[in-house]
Amino acid sequence: MEVVLRGVRGSIAVPAPAMSFYGGNTSCVELRSDSGALVFFDAGTGLREAGENLPESGTCHLFISHGHTDHIQGLGFFRPLHSPRWTTHIYIPAWLENVLDDHFAHGMFPIPFSDFGGNVVRHCLEAGDEVSPAADVSVSAIAANHPGGALSYKVRADSAVFLYTGDYEITQAPNVRKAAREMLEGVDLAVVDSMYSKSSYMEGWGHSCWEDWRDLAQDVGPGCIVLSHHSPDMTDKQIDELQREALQSCHLQGLHLCFAREGMRFSLPMVKERSCTDCGLVQYSDWLDRFLDGLLQYQDENTLLDRILAKAREITRADAGTIFLVDGEDLLFAYTHNDSLFSVNTASKFAYSSARLPINPHSIAGYAAFTGEMLNLADVRALPPGMPFSFREDFDKATGYHTESMLVVPFHDHAGRVSGVMQLINSLDPRTGKPRKFTHDMERHIRVLAREIANILERSHLVRASINRLIRLASVHDPLETGPHAERVGAIAAEMYQIRANQLNLDPDVTLHVKSQIRLAAMLHDIGKVGVSDLLIKKPGKLTDEEMAVMRSHTMIGAGILEAEAQSGGFMTFARDIAHHHHQKWNGQGYAGPSNAGRLAGEEIPIAARITAIADVFDALVSPRSYKAAWPHSKALALLREEAGSHFDPHLVACLEEIIDVVAKIYERFPDAEPEQPNREPAA
Secondary structure, three states, rough: EEEEEEOOEHHHOOOOOHHHOOOOOEEEEEEEOOOOOOEEOOOOOHHHHHHHOOOOOOEEEEEEOOOOOHHHOOOOOHHHHHHEEEEEEEEEEHHHHHHHHOOOOOOOOOOOHHHHHOOOOEEOOOOOOOEEEEEEEEEEEEEEEOOOEEEEEEEEOOOEEEEOOOOOOOOOHHHHHHHHHHHHHHOOOEEEEEEEEOOOOOOOOOOOHHHHHHHHHHHHOOOOEEEEEEEOOOOOHHHHHHHHHHHHHHHHHOOOEEOOOOOEEEEEOOOOOOOOOOOOOOOOOHHHHHHHHEEEEEEEOHHHHHHHHHHHHHHHHHEHHHHHHHHEOOEEEEEEEEOOOOOOOOHHHHHHHEEEEEEEEEEEEHHHEEEEEEOEEEOOOOOOOOOOEEEEOHHHHHHHOOOOOOEEEEEEOOOOOHHHHEEEEEEEEEOOOEOOOOOOHHHHHHHHHHHHHHHHHHHHHHHHHOOOOOOOOHHOOOOOOOHHHHHHHHHHHHHHHHHHHHHHHOOOHHHHHHHHHHHHHOOOOOOHHHHHHHHHHOOOOOOOHHHHHHHHHHHHHHHHHHHHHOOOHHHHHHHHHHHHHHHHHHOOOOOOOOOOOOOOOOHEEEEEEEHHHHHHHHHHHHOOOOEEOOOOOOHHHHHHHHHEEEEOOOHHHHHHHHHHHHHHHHHHHHHOOOOOOOOOOOOO
């Protein structure tokens, strides 16, 4: 079964910004059995949104715990109650038989309950009664300790047990504590009333302290307790603090506990060995701030896109995703994930696709960019009639992938223009592993993330612009040092490092950070050539020994140029080491300056320089020059194999060989703008 929290507040709805993360709607829980039975518990304001997401017809079951306003005020706004194509079974505590009619009487609502257009079937329940809304679902009514009386409900379905307490006060009375403890026995998931903490508890008001549920759970050991019915004056930050306190105490006792948040989904039965944190249930209202702070360590656009896409997929449980960036009149493919086809921690040829889509209403991503609208599509192969766009199956046919559900989100720059589109694919049901529609709660969080994407990328654009200025300066002296050449060397170096880090079982987060720095740093490998006369660099024919010594000095010049920035850390530290040592050789016969001083061998050479040396030579071999045609990739790789163990690190040559299909895509992504026309032999 699946349980969805639709309303988590008590007493009164609070649609305030300070309560927006955990939610301001009053009590409502939705439950769906594996056979499709639809059951709701309580009819607070959260019931309205639950009804908006339902089909045009069907049958549902609504259990009311008691008649206090915050638990029934959503009834008049529940769409099925007004539709003749819906049948709603309402289960009411027997002593409140007339509560539905009374609530809508006296002109307090425009329509008397008896005039609602839906088919309503009423049922009265006493504590101890058990009913079966569906063949595979049974619901037991349990007496709840609350002023005026109330019922709690225990559900058995799909080999799991769910408990909804409604309003329930745990007092120090032995019989009350015993009854609450018994309710928790054998439960996989319990959504409980925890309006208070010990410090704020008001005796006799009918609500419990979260600490009491924790203490009872220690005796009983249920699957997971979800603390709900938050006080209307409890802000998101205050709930964050309570959750941190609760998790710390529960971790010591091995308990599973979290605070309720609108839109939370639980799939039962749950894996009891995993904590709520491990299951991704625990989140905090400052999740975006913490995420943005974590991105400050990255400056490379590819890595930023990777982290953004990873967070978006985490939020939506998406199997795959793609980010497109606006480039003129087109959307340019920028980054992708796809768990079914490749791991995010591997080098992938799909990350370097050069695909483009026109910005027009005819494709799904193009439509989102053209209109600026979010799209949430349950099945891209069964689009509603009249849609201007259609699903392109090219990728699915080429890879065997099956795209079904899709959430497509445009993001905007400071001027309000669409600057890109994020496309999330196949939100996976954690129980079945099958795609399902992205939820409203997922939409809400992705909108928040999308508002920040342009700001995140702007910082990387500034870094990349600075690098490109240096590369253009170098190209004045050496026409071979072009932007595409630098991009290719950086990309190849980054992907080689990924393979080597995987082989060495390095921490994936550290690997990602270093990979992002090597990508940028490798682009500046020959920046030192700005300090060498272009007459020498462009000289045709072989260089003299004296001229070669001057040419070799570009390594020291480059390191010197980058030294000041390298002192502050970041990718410039790698850039300095690469500039200084990318002409070293594995056998110690390379150079790091005009003389043989400073020679290094083997693993004494910084790994970033060893990698860049291979990437740089490979690119020189496979790129056309005035004195030679471009070599096929296979021929260039064969030469590198011959030089492995003498010129090059043999482990890293093997890494290049492993990603040769990725390298082919890198060349498609970063082609030379036009053939180079220098009239000289290679000088170094």
